[in-house]
Amino acid sequence: MTLSIVILCWNDLKVISDCIASIYAGTHQTEFEIMVSDNGSTDGSIDFIRERFPDVKVIENGRNLRFAKGNNVGIQASSGKYILILNPDTVIHDGCLDKIIGFAEEHTEAGAFSCRVLNADGTFQNCVRPLYTLRTEWCLALGLRPLAYFSDWFQPGEYVGWQGDSKRVIGWAAGCFILARSDLLKRLGGFDETFFYFYEDTDLCRRIWDAGYSILYTPDASITHLGGQSTNKRLPPMAFALDGLVTRYLYFYKYYGLKGTRSCRRAALTSFFLRWLQTVIVQLVRPTEAGRKRQESLRTLLGWNYRLDVARLVSTGEEPELHVKLEGRVVER
Numbered sequence: 448m449t450l451s452i453v454i455l456c457w458n459d460l461k462v463i464s465d466c467i468a469s470i471y472a473g474t475h476q477t478e479f480e481i482m483v484s485d486n487g488s489t490d491g492s493i494d495f496i497r498e499r500f501p502d503v504k505v506i507e508n509g510r511n512l513r514f515a516k517g518n519n520v521g522i523q524a525s526s527g528k529y530i531l532i533l534n535p536d537t538v539i540h541d542g543c544l545d546k547i548i549g550f551a552e553e554h555t556e557a558g559a560f561s562c563r564v565l566n567a568d569g570t571f572q573n574c575v576r577p578l579y580t581l582r583t584e585w586c587l588a589l590g591l592r593p594l595a596y597f598s599d600w601f602q603p604g605e606y607v608g609w610q611g612d613s614k615r616v617i618g619w620a621a622g623c624f625i626l627a628r629s630d631l632l633k634r635l636g637g638f639d640e641t642f643f644y645f646y647e648d649t650d651l652c653r654r655i656w657d658a659g660y661s662i663l664y665t666p667d668a669s670i671t672h673l674g675g676q677s678t679n680k681r682l683p684p685m686a687f688a689l690d691g692l693v694t695r696y697l698y699f700y701k702y703y704g705l706k707g708t709r710s711c712r713r714a715a716l717t718s719f720f721l722r723w724l725q726t727v728i729v730q731l732v733r734p735t736e737a738g739r740k741r742q743e744s745l746r747t748l749l750g751w752n753y754r755l756d757v758a759r760l761v762s763t764g765e766e767p768e769l770h771v772k773l774e775g776r777v778v779e780r
Contacts, residue, residue, distance in 0.1 A: 450479040450548060451525030451629065454533050455517045457486040460495060462673060463535040467500050473541040477548050480504060484521035486511040514622065515638035515647040522637040530632050532648075534623040536673040547626055547668040558660025559627040559652060561620035562668035563611050571611050572672055575664050578618035578653055579604055581703060581710050588718035617664045619652030623672045627651075631660065641701070645694040653702070688748060689769070693760065700761040708757045719749040 452470060456463055467481060481503045485493055487510040496503055506520055518532055529551060531544070543562060551560050564574040577583065586592070587603040594601035596608055609615075625648060635654050638647045652662055692715065699711040723745040730738045747769065754767035 448480055448527040449477050450529045450531060450544065451521075451527030452479055452481045452531045452533055452544075453518055453521035453525060454481065454483050454535050455486065455514060455521070456483050456488055456492050456496075456535055457511060457517075458488045458490040458492060459535040460488070460490045460492045463492060463496065464499060466533070466535050466537050466539070467496070467503060469537075469539040470544070471500075473539050474544045475542065476545045479544065480525070480527060482506065482521040482525055484508060484517045484524075486513070486517045513640075513643050515640045515642055518622075518647075519637040519640065522632060525629065528629055530627055530629045532622055532625040532627070534672065537623055538671040540669045540671070543668040543670055547665065550663070550665045550667065551626060551628075554663055556661055557663045558631045558655040558658065559620065559625055559662045561617065561624055561626070561662070561664050562670060563666040564621070564624060564670055564672045567671060567673055572674065573605060573611070574621035574623060574672070575611070575617040576605050576619060577602055578656070579649060579698070581699070581707055581714070584699075584711050584714040585717075588714040588721070590721065611664070612666055614663070614665050614667075617662050618656075619649045620662065620664070622648035623674075624670055625651070627655070628660075631655065631658065634658075639701075641697060642694050644690045646698040650698060650701070685744060685747065685769075688744075689751070689766075692748075692752070693766070696757055696760055700757070705758060705761070708761060712752060712755065712757050716749065716752050719745055719752060723749055 454463065454466065463483075470479070470481060481500070483493075483496055483503055484506045486508050493505055493507065496505060504524070506524060508517060508520060511517075512520065522530055529548060547560055547562055551557070554560075561575050564572040566572045582600075583602055583604040586595070586601050591601045592603045592607060595603060635651070635658065637651075639650050639654075642650055655662060695715075696708050696711060700708040703711070723742065726738055726742040726745060730742055751767055751769055756765070756767075759765040
């Protein structure tokens with residue numbers, strides 16, 4: 448078997464049919480299997496897949512294992528030379544998988560690969576980025592992004608000025624589409640399940656680099672990613688932001704220790720304060736309801752980060768009280 452395609456499903460009935468159908472319709476040369484790892488869907492997804500696509504291998508996890516663990520189940524059950532981690536809210540373009548497998552076969556020095564990802568309207572969706580560092584956190588917090596046009600030293604966690612139209616080495620690829628060599632992926636243990644939501648893909652790619660392999664991007668293969676249909680569709684914005692912050696600190700603790708995590712927190716405080724101050728000024732000049740809500744959200748996040756003890760967070764998971772009513776934190780730690 449050349450390729451195992453692992454698709455994580457959690458109540459994705461509305462999108463997963465188009466995803467699977469596009470794989471069968473657009474793959475002409477590559478032998479493949481599709482593994483759907485289901486995180487306890489209750490919307491009829493599994494019955495639909497079994498009826499419509501009987502060749503798909505369905506693994507029922509019985510509950511929501513989250514992104515990392517749910518995908519790891521599919522990774523362990525796969526048998527292909529390559530494993531593709533694919534979101535259910537994607538559509539594979541004709542020849543995409545044939546092209547990226549051919550690209551991978553040509554580049555034995557690389558351990559993982561990504562393709563051109565487009566929004567539903569055909570515009571470029573930036574799903575490949577440099578690896579995050581403390582410098583990028585501070586460049587982003589201080590608004591130094593324009594300087595990145597003159598020097599990569601000021602890189603704010605993205606390839607400024609690049610629109611995905613050329614092949615290149617990348618730091619990491621988003622989990623909506625990551626192709627990896629199966630033996631390497633399994634040797635690394637798949638995704639680190641510490642990262643319950645966000646940063647699973649960043650961490651995996653960093654470990655691929657640490658294992659001595661590069662990660663490559665090609666625009667010759669492409670997909671459409673609806674974006675948000677399989678992740679934040681059930682997350683209120685504040686819950687979404689907080690879950691991202693927690694895993695952000697866990698990521699920096701893993702690679703930079705407690706000192707680096709504290710520096711990351713200071714960068715976050717700086718960023719939230721400057722953005723909050725900007726909204727205050729804008730509201731004074733041109734007040735709107737949307738602006739008021741944004742100002743309140745930034746003040747809440749600023750206060751949460753100010754009260755946060757990162758040492759307690761990374762050791763015990765303890766977070767400060769949010770001081771606002773919040774529903775929808777879908778992650779369990």
